[in-house]
Amino acid sequence: MIQPCAARPFHLQLKHSVLAAALGVALAAAPAALHAQTAPTGPIEITTGTSPGGTPDVLMRRAAKILNEQKIITNPLVVQNRTGGSWMVAGNFVMGKKGDHNIVLCIAQPILTTPITQGLPTLYDKLTPISMFIQGDLVLVVQPDSPVKDLKQLVELAAKRERSVKVAGAQSGSTDHMVAGLVEKAGKVKLNYVPFDGGGAAQAAFLGGNVELMTLTPSEALPLVKSGKARILAILSSERSAAPELKDIPTAKEQGYDIVWGQAWGLAGPPGLDADTVKFWDNAIAKLVANPEWQASLKENFLRSRMIPAAEVKPYMQKLHDEHLALLRDLGLAKQPAVQ
């Protein structure tokens, strides 16, 4: 006895259950595009590993809002914060939901870095890749009255005062820490990296004049620059930003130092997610990325939304992982070679 579902046409549900039964064997052969409209039923959870208010949390909530409001996805999307273990609690929660249609994991840097720094099994290659679709730049800032005017002078200063140019940042192994490591590597110098309890605390330490250098996102840095509390040395993207507020900031590369680093966020499904649901997400994210409201809201915060579709995301994640692994090894933070 099959109860007709009010939300979805009956035949689709039938097709859905047949598909679920034939999962794996049939799907490898059948072109998934035929069933492109097969949406999961019921609410969908987007799992994040940060507490409410963290950047990935904010981004996912905003994406969920637009996906629902624009009826790109009609299932209610619920952003759930499963904190603990530097994203590993969230990661493992989704890992345990093999083939579940109603859950996706927000991919943020700790999904890659925590396994490396804690010597745990990697997750990125076991989850079902869906898409990476948000990118962010980083800038290096110094105190407004600092004698340092560009990266070259910073490196000279650091060479003169070895291990004594103070850098504030978030926890050990964070983006901030890795950027400091890149500066050390590119300039062949050593800095004094002081980890604080999160980005906010580090920013407070910087604004209180306790440290000399810090890594910020453009949306954090620009209000500080505008009110004369910080000065930007370089943007760490491969090319200058197109945003009018940022276009005059030289890249590190231009200044002769190969420091290119950024942030990226996206979604992945639990292991063994069927190709149909991946396709469903792929379509939804393509529509989201094309949505002017979404683009505008990201632009406001100096973020970009370029979609790396499901078909290409695997090698992309692999490359991202290898870069993080290499850098964390250089910093002496990789607990074990996570090559598998």
Add this chain to the structure above:
Amino acid sequence: MDALASLAHGFSVAMTPTNLLFVLIGVTLGQLIGALPGIGPSAGMALLLPVTFGLEPVTALVMLSGIMYGGMYGGTLTSVLVNVPGEAASVMTAVDGNQLARQGRAGQALAAAAIGSFLAGIGAVTALAFLTPILSAFALGFSAPEYFLLALLGITATASLGTGSAVKAMIGATLGLMIALVGTDPIQGTSRLTFGSLELLEGIDFLPVAIGVFGIAEILVSMEQTQASRAVRTRLRDMWLTGKDWAECRMAMLRGGLVGFVIGLMPGAGPTVAALLAYIVEKKVSPHPEKFGHGALDGVAAAESANNSAAHGAMVPMLALGIPGSASTAVLLAALVLLGIRPGPMLLTEQADLVWGLIASMFVGNVILLVMNLPLAPLFASVLRIPYSYLAPGILVVSLVGAYAISLSLFNVGLTLFFGMVGYLMIRADIPRAPLVLAVVLAPLMESSLRQSLMLSEGSPAIFVERPLSAVLALLVVGSLALPLFNFLLARRAARRAGVEEALSHSSD
């Protein structure tokens, strides 16, 4: 004058029917969320974030911040009535408030907490309205060295926090330090004492410890006693504050409010640390320190005033600089971003309507909360007329659901039960539980800020006396250590002299 005009404008924004309604919704929800253990104000605010999407930014913000300070009022309820801290910042209230409740004075404890929270809240919003730019500069003067000395000041007070032997209090504090060591090393990032458990990687959350050693342990102990022996029998009219109670509390509220506000300003501390330190300060200056831990009304008043004014104080770095001073203000910042407003130093000037509307709404919200809490205090307190044997299963369920809600995992439920056992054994061994809780809160702050300070100074301990603020704090630490010693020596000398005189008078016979 400028600020006054802006504030008047702020009131015109806050008093529109819609905004007024949402302040009411916010503080009511905050009161409920605060009363439920586990779900703190920040988690409650996050749950309601999606609801705010369709609203005007001001309306959304007044509601969310209403939850934040409403939670500070609500947390008192469960702490006093059933000895389960409704949220982390009410933990000291659970110590003394519940003792008061057992003496049939729950009504007084709740009333003192409500009035204290109200006065401290209004004082804090007034400071917020007129002094934010100056205060934000002051807040930035605090960094790692100051946090270390502040935490040290709290930790050195643990020995005096017990009600019996100082050694037993120190055993409690050491247990707390051991709990605080579990997790990721704050500087090196390596895992410590986690035994491969992912759940322990970010350390043991404070709430399972507090809910366990207070709430659950209490239930376990009650099972040893005969039924119906603990129902409190007092009439409603005996539950109001008397003139004597008020005289006892009023200075405690002032001191607690001040301490709380200053600590709330600092981006690294927050309401829980504020409540702990205010309680310690109050015990030091109180004319009857021996009552602390056995039901001191002024202790409850100080801690509750402090956590509410700290919640308001945390708005200063958030509004003036865009830096979250607490978990709750981090959610408020997220709400701003989601509403399309970029927080930062320009917020005060660029979004004057929003900021002043918000500040004015906090005056309104605090008044609503007082009106809600004060008349109802005796009513809530009469919950205790239900015999404890009927109340206990309910407390257990609420505690465990709360523990689950912390991070939606059963692991924390297990942890809560484990700490319930620890708390039970502590009660049996007569080891005070407040020092343990205090150490769990302060130890991580103390450890990471000590190491950060020494990294900033490249190893020189001079950093703790060179900076003006840290020099003052260092003096306070030395003073708080030396004073009891000095008193002790003085007392001994007096005793010896008395003894000598007695001996002399004897010999002359």
